[in-house]
Amino acid sequence: MKIALLGYGRMGKEIEKIALQRGHEIVIKSSGKETYDITEADVAIDFSIPLSAYKNISNCINNNIPVISGTTGWLDKYNDIVSLCNQKNGAFIYASNFSLGVNIFFELNNQLAKMMDTLEEYNVSIEEIHHIKKLDAPSGTAITLAEGIIENSKEINEWSLLPETKDNAVPITAVRTPEVPGTHTISYDSEIDSIEIKHTAHNRKGFALGAVVAAEWLVGKTGVFTMKDVLNIG
Numbered sequence: 444m445k446i447a448l449l450g451y452g453r454m455g456k457e458i459e460k461i462a463l464q465r466g467h468e469i470v471i472k473s474s475g476k477e478t479y480d481i482t483e484a485d486v487a488i489d490f491s492i493p494l495s496a497y498k499n500i501s502n503c504i505n506n507n508i509p510v511i512s513g514t515t516g517w518l519d520k521y522n523d524i525v526s527l528c529n530q531k532n533g534a535f536i537y538a539s540n541f542s543l544g545v546n547i548f549f550e551l552n553n554q555l556a557k558m559m560d561t562l563e564e565y566n567v568s569i570e571e572i573h574h575i576k577k578l579d580a581p582s583g584t585a586i587t588l589a590e591g592i593i594e595n596s597k598e599i600n601e602w603s604l605l606p607e608t609k610d611n612a613v614p615i616t617a618v619r620t621p622e623v624p625g626t627h628t629i630s631y632d633s634e635i636d637s638i639e640i641k642h643t644a645h646n647r648k649g650f651a652l653g654a655v656v657a658a659e660w661l662v663g664k665t666g667v668f669t670m671k672d673v674l675n676i677g
Contacts, residue, residue, distance in 0.1 A: 444662065446655075447471035447484035449499040450491035450514065457651040458488055465655060481506050486658045492578065493517040500524050500535065509534035509661045513541055513654055515583030525667050534661050538670045539583030540625075541653030546670045548642040552588050552629055555640060556595035565631040565638070567592060567599070572618040572626040580604065580617035584627055589613045592629075624650075 444467045448455045451472045459469050471479045471487075475495050481487060481502055486509045489499045493516030503510035504527050512535075521537065528535045540546070559565055569592075571585040581589075581604055589602035592613050603612040624644040631638040644650070653670070660673045 444468070444659065445470045445483065445485045446658065447473070447479070447481055447487040447503075447508070449473050449487055449489040449503075450475075450495070452490070454490040454513070454647060454650065454654075455488075457647045458490065458654050461648070461651045461655045465659075467655070481508050484508055486510070486662050488512075488654055488658055489514055490654070497524070501527060504528050504531050504533035504535065507531070507533065509658070509664070511536040511538070511541075511654060511657045511661060513538055513650070515539055515586075516579035518583075528667050532665050534664050534666060534668075536657050536661055536668045536670070536673070538653075538657070539587040540650065541657055541670060542644065542649040543653055543674065544649055545584060545627075545642055545644075546653075546674055546676060548627070548640070549587060549591060550676055551640055553591045553595055555629070555631075555638075556592045559631050559638075560596050560598075562631075562633075564633040564635070566633070568614045568616070568630050568632070569602075570616040570618065570626075570628045570630070572620060572623050574623050575619045575621055577619065580619070581615045582617070582625065582627075584625065585615050585617070588627060588629060589615060 446469050451474045470483045487503045489512040491514050496514040496517040497520045569585050571582045601612045603609045605614050605616050626643045628641040657673045
């Protein structure tokens with residue numbers, strides 16, 4: 444499989460290692476300044492920056508190249524990409540996090556939210572910790588977790604990034620500290636006790652492997668998919 448890496452930072456380099464180990468070829472490595480012919484690739488993996496993601500993904504879909512994206516911070520245009528993909532009969536996957544462990548964590552979060560919804564004594568909150576070079580806050584993973592809580596709650600209808608607070612919102616704390624790949628914690632606190640679930644990434648290999656597996660799965664398909672489709676969970 445010939446892969447285009449759109450975004451050749453730390454994640455792009457980690458994806459390259461995994462892809463080569465799995466017998467694939469990297470035909471394009473773009474850091475945003477290079478010119479390239481996307482049709483040289485069988486599939487594209489976008490881990491660029493928010494300002495570049497929409498252009499990268501659109502270019503792939505317009506040229507009939509399946510594309511997966513793990514770039515966060517551009518989702519105000521997500522519905523536009525979905526419309527374009529359906530119009531062009533393209534193939535597209537967006538995930539805030541491609542890690543298998545995180546996607547299992549998403550499902551645990553959904554189930555816990557359902558169970559906690561009737562217990563008014565508990566207040567839910569999210570904390571995410573990432574490296575200082577991460578550009579967006581809160582993380583896309585934290586937003587996905589918040590959306591899972593919202594979907595399974597009768598009272599909570601949005602999220603807020605602290606120090607901003609809102610009624611009926613999931614408060615999210617975003618911490619930036621050196622050399623942390625990603626830690627996400629969901630807490631339900633009451634006067635009596637606390638319940639907590641947590642995912643800690645030890646390195647970027649899990650994200651990279653999931654991205655390559657998703658790219659392998661997407662080739663030959665048509666439509667807009669998620670990691671639930673790739674991993675057949677939920």
